[in-house]
Amino acid sequence: MNEQIVIVGFGPVAARLVDELLPAVRAGHARLTVVGEEAEAAYNRVLVADLGVGRTTADALALSDADALAADGVDVRLGVRVRRVDRARQQVLLSDGSTAHYDRLVFATGSRPVIPNLTGINPDPSSPVLPAGVTALRDLRDADVLRQAVDGGKRVVVLGGGVLGLETALAAAEEGATVTVVHNGPHPLGRNIDRGGGAVLAAGLRRCGVRMAGNARSTGVEHNAPDGGFSALLLDDGSAIDGDLLVISCGVRPRTELAEGCGLSTSAGILVDHRLRAHHEPHIFAIGDCAEVLCPDPECAACRNAKGPSGLVGPGWRQAEWLGEYLGLLAAGAVEDADLLPELPAEQPGVIVLKARGMNMAVAGDNSAEPWDEEVLTAGAVNGRPRLQIAQWADPEHGRYVKMTTRGGVLEGLVSVGMPRTAAELVGLFERSAELPADRSLLLRLDGPDGLPGAGAADPQSTVCRCAGVSGAAIQGAVEDGCSTVSEVSKATRAGTGCGGCHEDIKGLIEKHFRAVSTA
Amino acid sequence: MTKSADTHCPYCALQCAMTLTSPAELAPATQPGPVPVTALPAPASPAAAPAAPAALLEVQGRDFPTNRGGLCRKGWTSATLLNHPGRITEPLLKGPDGVHRPISWEHALDLAVxxxxxxxxxxxxxxxxxxxxxxxxxxxxxxxxxxxxxxxxTSRIDYNGRFCMSSAAAAGMRAFGVDRGLPFPLEALDTASTIMMLGSNVAETMPPFVQHLKGTRDAGGLIVVDPRRSATAAFTSDGGGLHLQPLPGTDLTLLLGISHVVIHENLVDTAFIEERTSGYSAVVRSVNSFWPERVQSLTGVPAELIRETARRLAAGARQGGSYILTGRGVEQHIDGTDTATAAINLSLLLGLPGSARSGYGTLTGQGNGQGGREHGQKADQLPGYRKITDPAARAHVAGVWGVPEELIPGPGLPAVQLLKSLGKPDGVRCLFVHASNIAVASPDANAVIDGLRSLDFLMVCDFFMSETAAEADLILPVLQWAEEEGTLTNLEGRVLRRRRALTPPAGARSELWIMARLAEALDAPSSYSEDPETVFEELRLASAGGLADYSGIDYAMLDRGEAAYWPYPAGSTGTPRLFQDRFAHPDGKAVMTPVTPRRRRTPAANPDPAAKTMTLITGRLLEHYQSGAQTRRVTELLASQPEAQMQIHPAAAEAMGITAGSLVSLANERGEVVCRAELSTAIRPETVFLPFHFPELESANRLTEAATDPVSGMPEFKFNKVWVRPVAVPLSSNVLQTTEAS
Structure with missing residues (x-):
């Protein structure tokens, strides 16, 4: 077998698939072509905001090396777009006029930023042309634009209270920019977080120097800068938020037009089954942001609660890993093994962890229920299914808030602000669907010093010298028998003869004895 | 007459210096006695162990750079085994009735031949x-x-170091071109600003080591990575440093996350990377997808701690020095080589190896775990850390041995594969076991015991009736440490002298003597001296020019107290600190290899609705050593830790109805362990811990998987799924003490 595999798109998910397919390429089972629209090989988009505030370099974002891949025999086409897919001939037509045949075609076209409908911005969804001083934050060029503003100490307006917007705002503020976040609703992360967590989060952002403009509806942009660029964001109450750069962070939308153009079924994304195959098209697959797992079987239980693409990279990487193994088996001719490969399990709802240096926040699942919502808590609790339980801890004064929404002890939602260890633990429990300890407060104490056990030195039977296994009582006995220095005690009991860490404790016991003797 | 000998402890790789003094030459015990093997004794009845006779030798700690006069309980009590009533002092042959009976040496050697x-x-x-x-x-x-x-x-030789140091050794070879556990003297740690220890619990495994952490703890720079708050991890409290508590099996991911921060916060030692390493950019690409918040989700370690760790390591390197040390906890995995490689990559990013006051090291476990992996017990290796597949190496060794090169067989099977082959077609039918208790210490121990029982002939050299010896057709009694001369190489790569303080029991023989006699009877080519110094002189020649070159070391020099660190070619003064000028690859550079976590096999489903699936990790107790074959026979140590206990978090225990001291069962597709529960908040709630020093129903390795690392052959000891449930048994009954008499 020598299958020709073509991957459309060269972002982080495509890069992972390429890595997974390299063994098959090296073994001569497959030929691989990757088509990337950008001039660079894949890099880590998650870190574009870090690059935009000058915290890291473009090199440190790279996920693939085009030269190394070419040396391995991969056909890497950079700076080229796929214009059209000809399914009948099984070939793709590229913007440089060339064509490429495929036996298997993988869409990894990702997504593009949502540009809201604002006066002053041309909202062509397929190729938005943004005016000077307005940018999204998706690629290296966007990062450059932000970088200039941050380096110049300019005023940055971030439109959107999602996690990427908040991360950008925090990083830019920390690096010296004046930053305002404009979002609708009373608090940021409105789709994910509850009221309490949102309030504590917003307060924390303000403490970090970010101005928060909530309950705001933007209507247009003003271009009154000397160079004709952005000067203010206009709101529906007639007010304006002045700034030098507008960063649009209003979410992303899957890039499906190429798939639609060749007649594949799409909804939010390109529709694929549990083997990541496009509906009714065994030669074509889709992974990552552009793919929507929803199988053609209307009875499928796994698809009943399916949500569209999450916009997070983790699920895409898991798909790339799975598809790499699957296509590798097919290319090697092991069709039966490929058919036996267990389907990729359904994704858990995404976990959002704020990437920031000064703040800690994690949120996942559904956090809408409140502890006193009897009706909400009992909803769905039928046929022996347990009801929802809420445990909550709020300390807004100190920037801390935790909410755990569980059913049968397993998390369905979590919010943690300002408690790093608790956040890490809860996220792990959520992702593993593991049961929480019945005493939920255990999870709140991980960040405190009393997570540690008591020293226990007061108990005379407790061990003072672990290395030699000598108890406090034995040392007291030696002191009563006349030992008055650590070395005498060591000689008599072997205490303190290993790591020496208990010398101070032995000294303390000697002193205690002689104090008691002298006061007697 | 008072006689004394300056020697080193019989147990771990720290090889604490000790002096053995005998008031007089007492007659050692000769008659075999009862053997205290535990299998769930009734609670609080450890005193049932037979009273030991007075020790033949007095043990004193001796001042030495590694232990500074300190010893732990194991060292202090080591002499009680010399005249232990269970000591084997005559060759024993198993009869058709399964009972071992004494035979003459002549008869024994005939049988073996x-x-x-x-x-x-x-x-x-x-x-x-x-x-x-x-x-x-x-x-x-x-x-x-x-x-x-x-x-x-035969090509079929391997050893228990495969279960111990093989992953770190493979990673060291890959990155540095040489594998010496600590490429610097231990004292170098004394003045370090930051020390990160991963998967190593020195406070229990080698307590006198802890003295070398004091300066760093006082400076708040100790970072311990362990899923348990081990005794070592507890040193980080009260300002001593940081404890990172990752989920078992996620160490590699955590290390990638720390490396990510080093790269993204510009903490890389770029001049070092440029001049002394290759492979940097591929490693950068491989860690770019492991940003701290993602790693937090995968490991459970907060992103801020990941960042803090990276910063402290970088800051320490600019101050008093930074060290990264790995232990078995991160190495004994099917991706152990890659995990050790990730630790080495991190140290290379920071420029630690090769600098004068920073470095990477692995903490060797067994007494001669270092020397034992250098001189040809490994399936793929010839003396001097030479590759058995390298024609030049074969020619050199054949020359020293005075045999044609083609007489030296090719590479054999690594330990797990060797043990899997026992009794199988094309497998091993006749096995000699030396200094190893594989029936307890091997992964999937039940399968190993089945393998031993399927052999045509099993010969075990030991001084106690270990669980492996109990399976043997023939047991040959050998010497203990205080009865022999020789050398060991400690965890620093320093060669030490072991000296005789006592006349051995009349019926016991050195393994050198046994091999010489067998070789003679088998008409073997070359020579087989029974004199340790003569053998060492031959080892010097065989190792000359190899990676682990001992050619400049002799007994007289060691007896003068000279600190001899290999490589020590003749005419040199040895190498206390490696990599100062170059690494051991031909181009002198360290090689950075990108590594990423692999997906793991899905474990078997839990068939028992009453049991909960948890993660099992294993490790050591201060009181015991390895399979416990020796330390379980020391009355004081057995009294202190008489049985295996499963450590479990109180929250997890409560949910399952497990209380402190109650019996629990841990099972999986390979076997079952029944023991008591110990409740402790030091362990993560989804994880349980078992010590691996105990046999039979308490044998942790009945549960560990014999899947191996593709590079090193290391089995998966530290990440296994078990089904845990409480066991309701009337404690007064003896139903669980079925094997007490074995």
Whole structure:
């Protein structure tokens, strides 16, 4: 077998698939072509905001090396777009006029930023042309634009209270920019977080120097800068938020037009089954942001609660890993093994962890229920299914808030602000669907010093010298028998003869004895 | 007459210096006695162990750079085993009734020789196998490799170091071109600003080591990575440093996350990377997808701690020095080599190896775990850390041995594969075991015991009736540490002298003597001296020009107290600190290899609705050493830790109805362990811990998987799924004490 595999798109998910397919390429089972629209090989988009505030370099974002891949025999086409897919001939037509045949075609076209409908911005969804001083934050060029503003100490307006917007705002503020976040609703992360967590989060952002403009509806942009660029964001109450750069962070939308153009079924994304195959098209697959797992079987239980693409990279990487193994088996001719490969399990709802240096926040699942919502808590609790339980801890004064929404002890939602260890633990429990300890407060104490056990030195039977296994009582006995220095005690009991860490404790016991003797 | 000898402790790789003094030459015990093997004794009845006779030797700690006069309980009580009533002092042959009875040495050697000849004649030379140990002196380890290849003519030799150091060794070879556990003297740690220890619990495994952490703890710079708040991790509280508590099996991911921060916060030592390493950009690409918040989700370690760790390591390197040390906790995995590689990559990013006051090291476990992995007990290796597949290496060693090169067999099977082959077609039919208790210490121990029972002939050299010896057709009684001369190489790569303080029991023999006699009877080519110094002189020649070159070291120099660190070519003064000028690859550079976590096999489903699936990790207790074959026979140590206990978090225990001291069962598709529960908040709630020092129903390795690392052959000891449930048993009954008499 020598299958020709073509991957459309060269972002982080495509890069992972390429890595997974390299063994098959090296073994001569497959030929691989990757088509990337950008001039660079894949890099880590998650870190574009870090690059935009000058915290890291473009090199440190790279996920693939085009030269190394070419040396391995991969056909890497950079700076080229796929214009059209000809399914009948099984070939793709590229913007440089060339064509490429495929036996298997993988869409990894990702997504593009949502540009809201604002006066002053041309909202062509397929190729938005943004005016000077307005940018999204998706690629290296966007990062450059932000970088200039941050380096110049300019005023940055971030439109959107999602996690990427908040991360950008925090990083830019920390690096010296004046930053305002404009979002609708009373608090940021409105789709994910509850009221309490949102309030504590917003307060924390303000403490970090970010101005928060909530309950705001933007209507247009003003271009009154000397160079004709952005000067203010206009709101529906007639007010304006002045700034030098507008960063649009209003979410992303899957890039499906190429798939639609060749007649594949799409909804939010390109529709694929549990083997990541496009509906009714065994030669074509889709992974990552552009793919929507929803199988053609209307009875499928796994698809009943399916949500569209999450916009997070983790699920895409898991798909790339799975598809790499699957296509590798097919290319090697092991069709039966490929058919036996267990389907990729359904994704858990995404976990959002704020990437920031000064703040800690994690949120996942559904956090809408409140502890006193009897009706909400009992909803769905039928046929022996347990009801929802809420445990909550709020300390807004100190920037801390935790909410755990569980059913049968397993998390369905979590919010943690300002408690790093608790956040890490809860996220792990959520992702593993593991049961929480019945005493939920255990999870709140991980960040405190009393997570540690008591020293226990007061108990005379407790061990003072672990290395030699000598108890406090034995040392007291030696002191009563006349030992008055650590070395005498060591000689008599072997205490303190290993790591020496208990010398101070032995000294303390000697002193205690002689104090008691002298006061007697 | 008072006689004394300056020697080193018989147990771990720290090789604490000690002086043994005998008030007089007492007659050692000769008659075999009862053997205290535990299998769930009734609670609080450890005193049932037989009262030991007065020790023949007095033990004193001796001042030395590594232990500074300190010893732990194991060292202090080590002399009580010399005249232990259970000591084997005559060759024992198993009768058809399964009972071992004394026979003469002549008879014993005849049996061994005919078993070898028989297996060879029927199945070929590779039907004879040898399993060695990291506790053997350099002389014995060297001779065992030579004996196997020339006298037995077999390629099938490997040793228990495969279960211990193989992953770190493979990673060290890959990155540095050489594997010396600590490429610097231990004292170098004293002044370090930051020390990160991963998967190592030195406070229990080698307590006197802890003295070298004091300066760093006082400076708040100790970072311990362990899923448990171990005794070592507890040192980080009260300002001593940081404890990172990752989910078991996620160490590699955590290390990638720390490396990510080093790269993204511009903490890389770029001049070092440029001049002294290759492979940097591929490593950068491989860690770019492991940003701290993602790693937090995968490991459970907060992103801020990941960042803080990276910053402290970088800051320490600019101050008093930073060290990264790995132990078995991160190495004993099917991705152990990659995990150790990730730790090395992190240290290279920071420029630690090769600098004068920073570095990377792995903490060797067994007494001669370092020397034992250098001189030919490994399946793929010849003396001097030479590759058995390298024609030049073969020619050199063949020259020293005075045999044609083609007489040296090719590479054999690594330990797990060797043990899996026992009794199988084309497998080993006749096995010699030295200094190893594989029935307890091997992964999937039940399958190993089945393998031992399927052999045509099993010979075990030991001084106690270990669980492996109990399976043997023939047991040959050998010497203990205080009865022999030799050398060991400690965790620093420093060669030490072991000295005789006592006349051995009349019926016991050195393994060198045994190999010499067997070689003679088998008409083996070359020579097999029974004198340790003569063997060492031959080892010097065989190792000359190899990576682990001992050619400049002799007994007289060691007896003068000279600190001899290998490589020590003749005419040099040895190498206390490696990599100052170059790494051992041909171009002198360290090689950075990108590594990423692999997906793991899905474990078998839990068939028991009453049991909860948890993650099992294993490790050591301060009181016991390895399989416990020795320390379980020391009254004081057994009284302190008489049985295995499963450590479990109180929250997890409560949910399952497990209380402190109640019996629990841990099972999986490989076997079952029944023991008592110990409740502790030091462990993560989804994880349980078992010590691996105990046999039979309490044998942790009944549950561990014999899947191996593709590079090193290391089995998966530290990440296994178990089904845990409480066991309702009337404690007054003896139903669980079925094997007490074994």
């Amino acid at each position: 005919s078993a070898v000849k028989d297996a060879r004649a029927r199945y070929g030379a590779d039907a004879v196998g040898v399993f060695g140990g990291g506790g053997l002196t350099n002389e014995k380890a060297y001779m065992l490799g030579k004996f196997a290849r020339l006298a037995l003519g």
